[in-house]
Amino acid sequence: MATKKTAPIKAASKAKSKAPIKKMNAFYAQSGGVTSVINASACGVIETARLHKDKIGKVFAGRNGIIGALTEDLIDTSKESASSIAALRQTPSGAFGSCRFKLKSLEANKVEYERLIEVFKAHNIGYFFYNGGGDSADTCFKVSQLSKAMNYPLQAIHVPKTVDNDLPITDCCPGFGSVAKYVAVSALEASFDVRSMCKTSTKVFVLEVMGRHAGWIAAAGGLIEDHGIPVVILFPEIVFDQKKFLARVDKLVKEHGYCTVVVSEGCHHPDGTFLAEQGSKDAFGHAQLGGAAPVVANMVKEALGYKFHWAVADYLQRAARHIASKTDVQQAYELGQKAVELALAGKNAVMPTVERISDVPYKYKIGVADLAKVANVEKFMPRNFISKDGFGITDKCKKYLNPLIAGEDYPKYKNGLPVYVQLKNVAVEKKLKKFDVK
Numbered sequence: 001m002a003t004k005k006t007a008p009i010k011a012a013s014k015a016k017s018k019a020p021i022k023k024m025n026a027f028y029a030q031s032g033g034v035t036s037v038i039n040a041s042a043c044g045v046i047e048t049a050r051l052h053k054d055k056i057g058k059v060f061a062g063r064n065g066i067i068g069a070l071t072e073d074l075i076d077t078s079k080e081s082a083s084s085i086a087a088l089r090q091t092p093s094g095a096f097g098s099c100r101f102k103l104k105s106l107e108a109n110k111v112e113y114e115r116l117i118e119v120f121k122a123h124n125i126g127y128f129f130y131n132g133g134g135d136s137a138d139t140c141f142k143v144s145q146l147s148k149a150m151n152y153p154l155q156a157i158h159v160p161k162t163v164d165n166d167l168p169i170t171d172c173c174p175g176f177g178s179v180a181k182y183v184a185v186s187a188l189e190a191s192f193d194v195r196s197m198c199k200t201s202t203k204v205f206v207l208e209v210m211g212r213h214a215g216w217i218a219a220a221g222g223l224i225e226d227h228g229i230p231v232v233i234l235f236p237e238i239v240f241d242q243k244k245f246l247a248r249v250d251k252l253v254k255e256h257g258y259c260t261v262v263v264s265e266g267c268h269h270p271d272g273t274f275l276a277e278q279g280s281k282d283a284f285g286h287a288q289l290g291g292a293a294p295v296v297a298n299m300v301k302e303a304l305g306y307k308f309h310w311a312v313a314d315y316l317q318r319a320a321r322h323i324a325s326k327t328d329v330q331q332a333y334e335l336g337q338k339a340v341e342l343a344l345a346g347k348n349a350v351m352p353t354v355e356r357i358s359d360v361p362y363k364y365k366i367g368v369a370d371l372a373k374v375a376n377v378e379k380f381m382p383r384n385f386i387s388k389d390g391f392g393i394t395d396k397c398k399k400y401l402n403p404l405i406a407g408e409d410y411p412k413y414k415n416g417l418p419v420y421v422q423l424k425n426v427a428v429e430k431k432l433k434k435f436d437v438k
Contacts, residue, residue: 023054023055023056023057024056024057024124024125024126024127024153025056025057025058025059025060025123025124025125025126025127026045026049026056026057026058026059026060026125026126026127026128026129026340026343027059027060027061027062027069027074027120027123027125027127027128027129028042028045028046028059028060028061028062028077028096028129028130028131029061029062029065029066029068029069029096029129029130029131030042030062030065030094030095030096030097030098030131030132030161031065031066031098031099031100031101031130031131031132031133031135031136031139032098032099032100032132032133032135032136032161032162033098033100033133033162033163033318034092034093034094034098034318034319035092035161035162035163035174035175035178035179035318036092036093036175036178036179036318036319036320036321036324036328037092037174037175037178037321037324037328037329037332038093038094038098038131038161038174038175038332039088039089039091039092039093039094039095040088040089040090040174040329040332040333040336041131041159041161041174041332041333041335041336041339042061042088042095042096042131042336043085043086043088043089043333043336044332044333044334044335044336044337044338044339044340045059045129045131045159045336045337045339045340046059046077046085046088047082047085047086047337048336048337048340048341049340050082050085052340052344055344056127056340056344057124058076058077058078059077059078060074060075060076060077060123060125060428061074061075061077061095061096061425062074062075062096063075063096063097063425063427064096064097064098064099065097065098065099065101065132066099066101066103066130066139067099067101067437068096068097069116069119069120070112070115070116070119070435070437071434071435071437072119072122072430072431072432072435073427074119074123074427074428075096075423075425075426075427075428076426076427076428077423079424079426080423080424084421084423084424087419087420087421088421088423089329089333090321090329090409090411090412090418090419090420091321091411091420091421092319092320092321092324092420093319095421095423095425096423096425098132100135101437102135102138102139103139103142103143105142106142106145106149113142113143113146113149113150114150115435116143116146117146117150117152118432119432120152120154121152122431122432123428123431125154126153126154126155127154127155127157127340127343128140128143128144128154128155128156128157129157129159129336129339129340129343130143130156130157130158130159131158131159131161131336132158132159132161132162133160133161133162133164133166133167133173134162134166134167134375134376134377134378136158136161137158137160137167137351137371137374137375137376138375138376140156140157140158140349140351140371140375141156141158141349141371141372141374141375143156144156144348144349144371145349147348154348155343155346155347155348156348156349156371157339157340157342157343157347157348157350157351157352158339158350158351158371158374159335159336159339159351159352160173160174160335160351160352160353161173161174161175161332162175162176163175163176163179163210163217163317163318164176164210164211164212164213164214164216164217165180165214165216165217165379166213166214166216166378166379166380167351167374167377167379168369168373168374168377168378168379169351169353169369169373169374170351170353170354170355170367170369171353171354171355171356171364172331172354172356172404174328174331174332174335175318175328175332176216176217176328176404177324177325177327177328177331177404177405178318178320178321178323178324178325178328178329178405179209179210179217179220179317179318179320180216180217180219180220180325180401180404180405181220181323181324181325181328181405182313182316182317182320182323183207183209183217183218183220183221183262183313183317184220184221184223184224184405185323186207186313186317187207187221187224187229187231187260187262188224188227188229190205190207190260190311191205191224191229191231191258191260193205194258194260194309195229195256195257195258198257198258199257201307202258202307202308202309203253203257203258203259203306203307203308204249204253204258204259204260204261204297204300204306204307204308204309205258205259205260205261205308205309205310205311206260206261206262206263206293206294206296206297206300206308206309206310206311207221207260207261207262207263207293207310207311207312207313208263208264208265208276208291208292208293208296208310208311208312208313208314209221209262209263209264209265209313209317210264210265210313210314210317210318211236211264211265211266212236212265212266213236213266213378213380214236214237214266214378214379214380214381215233215235215236215237215238215264215266215380215381215386216381217264217317218233218234218235218236218262218263218264219233219235219381219385219386219393219397219401220401220405221233221260221262222262222392222393222397222398223393223398223401223402223405224260225392225393226398229260230252230253230255230256230258230259230260231259231260231261231262231392232245232248232249232252232259232260232261232262232391232392233261233262233263233391233392233393234261234262234263234264234267234292234296234391235264235267235381235386235390236264236266236267236268236380237380237381237383237386238386238390239268239269239270240267240268240269240270240275241390242299244389244390245296245299245391246299246300246303246304248389248391249261249300249304249306250304253304253306261296261300263275263292263293263296264292265292267292267296274292275291275292275295275296276291276292276295291312293310293311293312294310296310297309297310321411321418321420322410322411322418323408324409325404325405325406325407325409326406326407326408326409327362327403327404327405327406327407328404328405329409330409331354331364334352334366335352335353335354335366338352338366338368339352342368347368349370349371349372350368350369350370350371351368351369351371351374352366352367352368352369353366353367353368353369354366354367355367359399359400359402359403360399362403362406381397384396385397385400
C-alpha cells in the first residue's frame with residue numbers, strides 16, 4: 001500500500017528527453033541515512049560510466065550529498081584506481097559523505113536552483129545521479145525540471161536506497177535486505193541468550209529497530225518465529241494497544257518462560273504520538289525518534305513484573321556490511337549500473353526498480369519508474385503481511401522477506417576485521433564564487 005505525502009511540483013519532466021549532444025560529465029551524490037550497500041550502488045554508477053568514456057566524461061561526486069553541488073565541493077572520482085572503486089562494493093556507509101537536506105520548490109528558493117545550474121555549467125555536468133530514499137527522490141524530481149524550467153540539458157536519475165523499504169513501485173529497496181538480515185539474526189541470537197537464562201533472570205528482551213511509518217524492518221524480526229522463538233512485533237501500521245500488548249507478552253512468557261519483542265521506532269499511540277517521540281525535529285522536519293525500547297520494556301516491568309533487557313539497533317543495523325545480504329548487494333550494484341544505462345538511453349526523471357518475477361525460486365528483473373510517481377509517496381506494509389492479531393507476520397510476508405535476506409557476501413578480512421576502502425576523495429578545483437547553504 002502506498003500513500004502520497006504531498007503533491008509533487010506540477011511541471012513534471014517527461015520520462016524521455018534528448019541526451020546531451022556533447023560529451024558531458026556526471027554528478028553523483030548520496031543522500032539521507034546511509035546503508036551497508038549504498039556504496040555498492042556508487043560502484044555500479046562509476047564502473048558503468050567508466051565503460052562509456054566515449055559518452056560520459058568524468059564522474060564527480062558531491063561531498064556530503066547535494067550540498068556538495070550547491071557549494072561546488074566536488075570530488076573527482078577519476079583520481080581513484082579501479083581497485084578502489086571496486087572495493088566500494090564491500091564497504092559500508094557513504095564513501096563521499098551524505099546529508100539530510102531537502103531542496104524547496106523552484107518558486108520558494110529559485111536561488112538554489114540557479115546555483116545548481118551555475119555549478120553544472122561550470123563543470124560541464126549533464127548527468128545527475130542522486131542515490132537516496134523518498135526525500136531524495138523528491139529532490140531528484142525537482143532537479144530534473146531544471147532542464148525544462150531553466151533551459152539546461154540535464155538528465156536526472158534517482159538511484160533508490162532506503163533501509164525503510166518504503167519507496168513505491170520497486171519491489172524492494174537496496175539497504176533493506178541487509179538490515180532485515182541483521183535484525184533477524186540479532187533477534188534470533190539474543191533470543192537464544194534469553195531462553196538460556198529465563199528461569200532465574202531476564203524473561204523479556206526488547207529490540208528497537210528503524211522504521212518511522214513503515215514496519216518492514218520490524219517485520220524481519222518475525223522470521224525467528226519459525227525457529228521456535230516466541231516473538232511480538234510492534235508495527236507503525238498497527239495502532240499500539242497497551243492492554244492487548246501486555247496480555248500477549250504475559251501469555252507468551254507463561255507458555256515459554258520468555259519472549260522477544262521487536263518494536264519499530266514508529267510505533268504510535270491512538271492519538272498519533274510516537275512511543276519514542278523526543279519533541280525535536282530532524283533536518284527534513286520529521287519528529288526525532290529514539291527510545292521506544294525502554295518505554296515498552298518499562299511497561300512490561302511495571303504491569304507484569306518481568307525482568308527485562310532492551311537494546312536499540314540504531315546505526316548498527318544499517319552499517320553491518322559484515323553480514324549483508326548477497327541479494328541486497330547485487331541489487332544495489334545493478335540499480336546503480338542501470339541508472340547510467342537509463343541516462344545513456346536518453347531517459348530523464350526516472351528511477352530504476354526491482355521487479356519480482358517469482359518467490360521460489362527467487363527471480364527478478366530491473367525495471368524503471370517515472371519519478372513523478374515516486375516522489376513523496378510512501379509504501380507501507382500490506383495488511384495481509386501482518387497477522388490478524390497485529391503482533392506478527394503472515395506466511396505471505398515470509399515469502400516476500402526470505403529471498404531478500406538470502407545469501408552471504410562477506411567482505412575481505414585482515415587481522416580479524418573487515419577490510420574497507422577509504423577513498424582519497426580529491427577535490428575538483430573550484431571555478432565559482434563561494435555560496436552559503438542555509
